[in-house]
Amino acid sequence: MKHKLYTIQVIPPDSGKTKIYKIHRITWKIFFWLLVIIVLFSLVLAYKMAEINTLIITSKQIKFQNEKLIEKQNEYALYFEQLDSIYSIENKIQNILQTYYENDSNKINSILEKNKFNHISSSKVKLDVEGLEGWQENAQNKDMDKIPNILPVIGIISKKYSEEDTHYGTDFAANQGDPIFATASGSVIFAGSKDDLGLTIILDHGNGYQSSYSHLQRISVRKKAIIKKGEVIGFVGSTGNSTGPHLHYEITLQKQHLDPETLFNE
Template identity: 45%
Template sequence: MKGKYYIVQIIPEDSKEIKKYRVNTKWFTLLKIFLVVVVVAAGFIIYNAARIGHTLVNYEKIRTANAQLVKQNANYEELFSRIDSLWVLEERIQNILGTFIENDSNKINSLIDKNRFAHTPSEKINVDYEGINGWKPMEEKIRLEHIPNVIPVVGIVSKKFSEENDHLGTDFSAQPGDPVFASGSGIVEFAGSKDELGNTIVINHQNGYVTSYSHLKDIRTRKGRTVGKGEIIGTVGNTGNSSAPHLHYTITQNGKEMDPELFINY
C-alpha cells in the first residue's frame, strides 16, 4: 500500500519558477508528535522549576524561623535558670531567717528587722555590724559562716542523739523530696552511696567541724565542691537502711560526735 503525500509549492517573488516538494504524510505525523513532546517537556520543566523555586523560598523561611526558635529556646533556658536560681536563693534566705514555714507577715517583718544590719556599709567594707556587739571584722563573719548551726531540713525531730543507744546523730522526719540544706559553709568531702546510710553527703567546714546528711533521695552537689550555708545540697529520701523518709544528720568536732541539736538555731 502506497503512502499518502503532500505537495509543497514554493513560489519565489522574483521568479516564475515554482519549486515543488513531495512530502510523505508520515513526516507531518512525526512533526506533530515531536511538537507535542516539546510542549509537554517544556511544561514539565517549567512546573518543576516553579516548584523548586517555591521550595527554596519556603526553605529560607523555615531556616529563618528555625534560627529564631533556637534563639528563643536559648532565652527560655536562661530565664528558667534564673528562676531556679531565684527559687534556691529564696529558700536559702527563708531558711537562714527562720521563715521557711512562717506565714505570719508580722513575725517575718520582725525577723527581717533583726537581720537588717547584715548589709555591709560602703565605708566599713571590711567589717560587719552585729547590733550591740559593735563592729566585727569580716574574718569573724566568715568564721561564723563555717559553723554548722542552720537547721538542715524543715521537719520534726524523730530520733535524738544518744551515745547510750549508739545513735550518734539526729533524725528529722520530713516529706520525700523536701530540700536538705548545708548547715554551714564548707567543702564536700563525700557525695554518694554509703552502705546502710544510703545516699550521703559529708561536708568539711574547715574549722574542725564535719557534718553528714544521710538517707537522701537525690544528691545535688559533688565531691570537692564548695557549698554555702543554707545552700540546697540534696532532698529527703528513704535510701539505705531506713524504714521511712527522714534525714540522718551528724556533727563531729575534731573527730568527736556532737549532739546536733546543741548547734541548731531553731
C-alpha cells in the same frame, strides 16, 4: 612463503583412531592473547568488586555511627532539658531562702502552712528562724560561718542523738523531696552511697567540724565543691536502711561525735 602450522595430535587410550589437528600460527596467537585479556579482565573485575564491597561495608559503618550520633544528640538534648529544670528548681529554692532571710516568723509560718508543713511545731519553726537570723547577723564573721548551727531541713526531730543507743546523730522527719541545707560553709569531701546510710553528703568546714547528711533522695553537689552556709545540697529521701523519708544528720568535731541540737542555738 609457507605459513607455519602447529600440529596437535590426540591419541586415545584405546586402540582408536588418532586425531590430528593443525592450527595456524596466527590463530594460536589470537587464542593466546584472547586468553590473556580474559584473565586480566577477570583480575580487574575482582579488584573492582572488592573495592565496591569495601565501600558498602564502610557506608554501613558510617550509617551506624550516624545513628549512634543521633542517639547521643537526643540524650544531650534531654540532659540539657533536665539541667534547665534543675536550674528552675534551684531558683525557686533560692527565692524561698531569700524569703526566710527577709521576712519575720509570721511570714515564715504562712509559707510553711501553704506548703503543708502543718506537722511542724511553732517552737521548731521559731528555732529555725532564730538559727537563720543568727547566721545572717554573723555573716561577716568567717568563724561563725563555718560552725554548723542552723537546721539542715524544715522538719521535726523523730530520733535524738544517743550514745547509749549508738545513734550518733539526729533524725529529722520531713517530706520526700524537701530541700536539705548546708549547716555551715565548707567543702564536699564525700557525695555518694554509703551502705546503710544510703545517699550521703559529708562536708568539711575547715575548723575541725564536719557534718553529714544521709538517706537522701538525690544529691545536688559534687565532691570537692565549695558550699556556702544555707545552700541546698540535696533532697530528703529514704535510701539505705530507712523506714521512711527522713534526714539522718551528724556532726563531728576533731572526729568526735557531737549532739547536733547543742549547736542549733549558738
